[in-house]
Amino acid sequence: MIKVVQYINQFFANVGGEEMAHIPAEVRTEIVGPGLAFQQAFKDEAKIVATIVCGDSYFNENLEEAKKTILEMIKEYNPDLFIAGPAFNAGRYGVACATIAAEVKEQLNIPVLTGMYKENPGADMFKNKVYIVSTKNSAVGMKDAVKKMAPLALKLAKGEKILSSAEEGYLPNGIRVNFFEKERGSKRAVNMLLSKLQDKEFETEFPMPDFDRVEPNKAVKDITKAKIALVTSGGIVPKGNPDHIESSSASKFGKYDIDGVMDLTEETYETAHGGYDPVYANLDADRVLPVDILREFEQQGKIGSLHRYFYTTVGNGTAVKSSKAFAAEFSKELKQDGIDAVILTST
Amino acid sequence: MKLELGYIYIKDIQFAEKSKVENGTLYVNKEEIKALVMEDQNFKSVEVELAKPGDSTRIMPVKDVIEPRVKVEGPGGIFPGMVSKVQTVGSGKTHVLKGAAVITTGKIVGFQEGIIDMTGTGAEYTPFSKLNNLVLVCQPVEGLKQHEHEKALRFAGYKIAIHLGELARTLVPDESEVFETPTVKEGFKLYPELPRVAYVLMLQSQGLMHDTYVYGVDAKQSLTTMLYPTEIMDGAIVSGNCVSACDKNTTYHHINNPVIHDLFSEHGKTLNFVGVIITNENVYLADKERSSDWSAKLAEFLGLDGVIISQEGFGNPDTDLIMNCKKIEAKGIKTVIITDEYAGRDGSSQSLADADVSANAVVTGGNANEVINLPALEKVIGYTSVADIIAGGFSGSLHEDGSITAELQVITGATNEMGFNKLSAR
Numbered sequence: 209m210i211k212v213v214q215y216i217n218q219f220f221a222n223v224g225g226e227e228m229a230h231i232p233a234e235v236r237t238e239i240v241g242p243g244l245a246f247q248q249a250f251k252d253e254a255k256i257v258a259t260i261v262c263g264d265s266y267f268n269e270n271l272e273e274a275k276k277t278i279l280e281m282i283k284e285y286n287p288d289l290f291i292a293g294p295a296f297n298a299g300r301y302g303v304a305c306a307t308i309a310a311e312v313k314e315q316l317n318i319p320v321l322t323g324m325y326k327e328n329p330g331a332d333m334f335k336n337k338v339y340i341v342s343t344k345n346s347a348v349g350m351k352d353a354v355k356k357m358a359p360l361a362l363k364l365a366k367g368e369k370i371l372s373s374a375e376e377g378y379l380p381n382g383i384r385v386n387f388f389e390k391e392r393g394s395k396r397a398v399n400m401l402l403s404k405l406q407d408k409e410f411e412t413e414f415p416m417p418d419f420d421r422v423e424p425n426k427a428v429k430d431i432t433k434a435k436i437a438l439v440t441s442g443g444i445v446p447k448g449n450p451d452h453i454e455s456s457s458a459s460k461f462g463k464y465d466i467d468g469v470m471d472l473t474e475e476t477y478e479t480a481h482g483g484y485d486p487v488y489a490n491l492d493a494d495r496v497l498p499v500d501i502l503r504e505f506e507q508q509g510k511i512g513s514l515h516r517y518f519y520t521t522v523g524n525g526t527a528v529k530s531s532k533a534f535a536a537e538f539s540k541e542l543k544q545d546g547i548d549a550v551i552l553t554s555t
Numbered sequence: 556m557k558l559e560l561g562y563i564y565i566k567d568i569q570f571a572e573k574s575k576v577e578n579g580t581l582y583v584n585k586e587e588i589k590a591l592v593m594e595d596q597n598f599k600s601v602e603v604e605l606a607k608p609g610d611s612t613r614i615m616p617v618k619d620v621i622e623p624r625v626k627v628e629g630p631g632g633i634f635p636g637m638v639s640k641v642q643t644v645g646s647g648k649t650h651v652l653k654g655a656a657v658i659t660t661g662k663i664v665g666f667q668e669g670i671i672d673m674t675g676t677g678a679e680y681t682p683f684s685k686l687n688n689l690v691l692v693c694q695p696v697e698g699l700k701q702h703e704h705e706k707a708l709r710f711a712g713y714k715i716a717i718h719l720g721e722l723a724r725t726l727v728p729d730e731s732e733v734f735e736t737p738t739v740k741e742g743f744k745l746y747p748e749l750p751r752v753a754y755v756l757m758l759q760s761q762g763l764m765h766d767t768y769v770y771g772v773d774a775k776q777s778l779t780t781m782l783y784p785t786e787i788m789d790g791a792i793v794s795g796n797c798v799s800a801c802d803k804n805t806t807y808h809h810i811n812n813p814v815i816h817d818l819f820s821e822h823g824k825t826l827n828f829v830g831v832i833i834t835n836e837n838v839y840l841a842d843k844e845r846s847s848d849w850s851a852k853l854a855e856f857l858g859l860d861g862v863i864i865s866q867e868g869f870g871n872p873d874t875d876l877i878m879n880c881k882k883i884e885a886k887g888i889k890t891v892i893i894t895d896e897y898a899g900r901d902g903s904s905q906s907l908a909d910a911d912v913s914a915n916a917v918v919t920g921g922n923a924n925e926v927i928n929l930p931a932l933e934k935v936i937g938y939t940s941v942a943d944i945i946a947g948g949f950s951g952s953l954h955e956d957g958s959i960t961a962e963l964q965v966i967t968g969a970t971n972e973m974g975f976n977k978l979s980a981r
Binding site: 372373374380382383384385386387388389390391392393394395396397398400401402404405410412413414415416417419452454455456457459482483484485487488523524525526527528529530 | 700701702750752761763764765797798799813814816817818821825826860861862863865869870889890891893894896897898899900901902903904905906907908909910911912914915916917918919920921922923924925943944945946947948949950962963964971972973974975976977978979980981
């Protein structure tokens with residue numbers, strides 16, 4: 209039997225409204241408020257062993273103390289699952305639910321779940337940290353909320369695979385999960401366009417991200433003294449691709465020594481990139497990673513020197529997050545090696 | 556322009572002495588097909604195989620999928636400017652072997668071809684697992700350059716599809732459907748109250764074997780232009796692409812373009828489907844600016860209220876997609892875009908290479924980086940050895956028992972950006 213501890217505020221515990229929002233946390237062993245509906249939905253699979261009741265003002269005004277006390281209370285019961293709320297559109301209650309859920313997840317390492325209206329401030333603050341089921345904006349939506357939260361809570365407690373937000377009903381949490389819709393994409397596009405044309409509400413399947421723009425650095429003061437490194441997402445690797453960098457969606461980058469290499473030839477280098485016809489890159493990899501020209505410039509004194517190592521990966525189908533992680537790692541080395549400038553080449 | 560499509564439903568495919576269609580079965584004379592392919596001296600040898608729904612068969616690496624069609628009334632022939640003479644198609648009557656396809660295979664670039672599984676997990680993701688397929692396994696002669704190999708294979712596919720399509724010429728269709736697009740003037744008169752909607756169809760044209768052809772013209776050398784939707788049903792647009800399998804538009808996708816079909820089904824009811832704007836996805840910034848300027852200009856010119864924009868490929872073309880969307884929205888015309896995502900294997904990365912606030916209505920074909928497990932199948936047409944290096948594969952993708960662990964990218968048509976599938980992501 210899965211043991212559940214639930215968190216609710218003074219209002220849902222029938223203690224009182226705003227005038228009782230100052231009450232500190234207390235434990236009830238009987239099932240209180242929304243717990244009745246949850247217990248019914250759990251049937252014999254889970255049992256609510258305790259309910260924490262805490263005033264919204266108390267929680268938010270005594271944050272650290274409240275968190276500490278409540279954690280101690282929960283620990284007593286050694287639960288398998290923690291449920292907070294649902295809070296609907298009650299702002300302080302939503303923030304309290306999400307905060308304590310995140311704290312329990314982190315400190316006690318057990319599955320947690322809360323629920324609230326998508327515009328509750330707690331949702332934006334915590335939707336990427338804990339599963340928050342999307343509910344209606346008032347307690348009228350309790351039945352609907354329990355219907356979505358109870359099965360998801362059981363799945364979490366049993367460690368089952370969690371499907372996409374659209375299927376499970378939680379607020380999108382930044383983790384994209386595939387699933388099959390009822391209609392094909394083109395039909396969904398036509399329906400979405402019709403709604404948009406009629407000024408009706410529609411829901412995009414992919415909200416646009418906040419795009420990070422990188423400001424260019426200041427110009428290199430004296431290029432003839434600069435130590436320059438080559439970095440590419442064009443997939444140039446020593447012949448045979450010794451580190452097996454993937455042709456698409458690269459999981460790694462390579463670092464290769466070009467000490468004494470004056471020219472990249474068909475016999476010595478190639479591309480691992482799967483996004484373009486590799487014929488010309490394989491014939492002469494300098495086309496993507498211009499070692500030959502930089503060696504000439506080095507000899508002519510047009511640049512200070514070419515760095516001994518180049519860094520390379522495949523940009524094709526590679527997640528932005530992976531690229532960022534690669535760059536964070538080798539940028540440190542470039543800094544340590546005293547590089548003044550980097551030439552980044554793509555394909 | 557009015558076109559009637561007559562569907563002859565194909566429920567089985569078999570080799571036989573004589574090529575013919577009878578009671579829903581497509582009979583194919585294997586030697587006849589081989590001889591036709593071998594007319595091209597670029598091929599050293601060819602094998603012809605069958606792959607039916609439910610077969611324990613894996614086909615890889617797949618280049619293109621083509622539906623057999625034949626023009627029985629009206630001007631021109633299938634694949635105008637490529638195989639048939641250049642003549643405007645899209646009117647009259649066309650017969651379709653619905654449920655059959657020709658699949659071309661071969662190691663061209665090595666990275667850029669896909670997998671079609673006829674059963675199991677992989678089959679759920681590709682629409683081609685539901686078809687009765689004739690698979691061409693063509694071996695090029697020694698020393699044939701990759702782009703020549705691509706071209707030879709492309710034409711082998713058209714030739715065989717047209718050959719099979721001819722078998723339907725005198726048949727009585729099981730079912731027919733009529734598609735009609737009025738002229739701009741007639742459209743205004745017929746549907747004065749309905750929103751005017753067009754389809755902006757982006758064609759892969761990055762070059763170096765990332766090419767699409769329109770009436771025989773390489774799309775990267777063409778300005779943004781317009782077509783009647785039915786022209787596309789007669790093969791006005793064909794694929795010459797070797798790009799990641801999951802989101803390239805095969806020739807099958809083009810002639811069965813789902814956006815066109817779904818806009819037609821609303822035409823005259825909730826919207827007025829005005830036509831198709833085709834635009835390319837070139838790599839140079841000047842080309843991107845020019846092509847997207849022209850998409851927006853034509854959209855304005857046609858007096859549109861809304862457009863659906865579909866993409867092909869990912870990464871670099873994301874910029875074309877966003878430019879088209881942004882510029883068309885800026886004209887006061889509402890847009891919905893169809894794309895797919897590269898959100899990383901764990902789904903937590905930013906999905907697109909470009910973004911804009913005006914792209915507020917997006918349909919997604921799913922996360923192509925999601926990892927899937929493909930069971931070992933009894934028969935392999937082609938070679939599984941490329942599993943570790945194709946786009947979406949990684950070192951260790953191919954297991955000893957023949958099963959494959961790879962990103963969804965490897966499956967032909969899995970995250971199609973014309974919205975051909977039900978797959979999505981949140």
